[in-house]
Amino acid sequence: MPTEFEIIRKYFDRPAGSARLGVGDDAALLVPRAGMELAASTDLLLEGRHFARGADPRRLGHKSLAVNLSDMAAMGATPRWAMLAIALPEANEGWLAAFAEGWFALAARHRTELIGGDTTRGPLAICITILGEVPAGQALLRSGARPGDDLWVSGELGGAALALSHPEIDAAVRRLDAPEPRVALGERLRGVANSAIDVSDGFVQDLGHVLARSGCGARVEYSKLPRSAAFEQLRDPALERRCVLGGGDDYELVFSAPSAERSRIEALVPALGVALTRVGAIVAGESRLDLLDAAGRPMVLERGFDHFAT
């Protein structure tokens, strides 16, 4: 059985690239470019909680990095470097090769270098730290929403949650297993959007963080929320509502921007090949969310997923 050090060398020790020092010392060394702030985020994913037991390792490699890239997207930051700490029940080389393949394929597309990490034996757990750059003062914060802002959503919502109850719907399963972090969109929203967050816990809950940090409210038209085409055939409005409003793991961006920016934002749709939908507006009122049905009546809110509340 390979040792920890052989595993690191074989699967995870790639040339350092732009980092001054990569994998293999007590720490990596790096320098953000002049005028840049460093954005730093970390996520811990556990088997049986954040992904199913026996999950495909290639998809897991993709998804574990995608979740972190999405945090960079939500800040308007350009991902640069990542560290991977992983606990493995055994040193299964086939599993590791597939995991590394999924990880590095996505990393290459986003020019993100693996610069360090940790491996240990234990129940499968993956902790990724990502570091990115954003021009000083231009990060998209949860606290930046202002009354009068348009509220926008990228792509579509609810697909990842739908896959949990309908694993026969391929498009939904792809949303769950292979989310595409909206990195390019986040970068293009610098200087355009006032606030942003990514949908990891569910639209209502994640929007709630923006409203709480910004000291604002929002008015959202439920019928305008972009959603997976699969819901149309299913004709299960309760499931649809739960998935679209409360489903996590979509990794779309929810952002607010002054109405004067509408044409710039709409121009991003063909430029990036991603749908961008105006779903409502930021309004005055501490954390107040008015969710309206197609007839303009207030809807009863579903609660988002909270890792300790449930």
Place this chain on the structure above:
Amino acid sequence: MPTEFEIIRKYFDRPAGSARLGVGDDAALLVPRAGMELAASTDLLLEGRHFARGADPRRLGHKSLAVNLSDMAAMGATPRWAMLAIALPEANEGWLAAFAEGWFALAARHRTELIGGDTTRGPLAICITILGEVPAGQALLRSGARPGDDLWVSGELGGAALALSHPEIDAAVRRLDAPEPRVALGERLRGVANSAIDVSDGFVQDLGHVLARSGCGARVEYSKLPRSAAFEQLRDPALERRCVLGGGDDYELVFSAPSAERSRIEALVPALGVALTRVGAIVAGESRLDLLDAAGRPMVLERGFDHFAT
């Protein structure tokens, strides 16, 4: 039961200090000072593997951060910022308060700010990422050892491993539960030492990383290796050898420096209140380790702890 967000706010949301943005957004934002490189490291600690089930939460808070601060010490970096990702089996407020107390007490002594993290429910696991600063080009690397360098060890070895078989020896238990990362020593070794590493897996194994990266060998006099006073009473030379050579978790620094630096290094002993012992020398020869007993005869090496090899 508190939600994930209430836990974060209550125990871990401290003012950001020198970071541009701390806990509570999709990422933290920070800027290294001019002329500084950023050192980044991550460690994943699991219950039952890296610490005992039911470990005292205050000590665990201390130790989980100490392990990461030690990586900064081994680079000669000044710790600045940390992120804490933690999986908890339940939101036990007493446990969390004690863990946070141990964590923040050590963090305050090293002026390290908590700037982000992640909490989830699951078997107890702690993943800390630490970020520090080191003047450009001055980091202490594993690859810098040169034949002719003196080889030094800080403090004493073997105490943490001794605690595993002799939990009645308080001094050893303190070494295991409450290691003191040699941060100030690492900082003072910038421009003095040629190479450094911290002893996390055992002296022989960790020195081996330095030799491999530096393309050198070493000659070490076993009798000179500084060790816990408790070994003298125990009179168990086999246990002593296993602990001193192969015991992990001591978090002392092993470093090499030109012999011209001896007086500067010896002056650090009273300045920092830490023992520094010259235990041998770096020699030519790829990864060759000559370990000599008191009579100058070669000793048979014990193998260090490897998380997958055992």
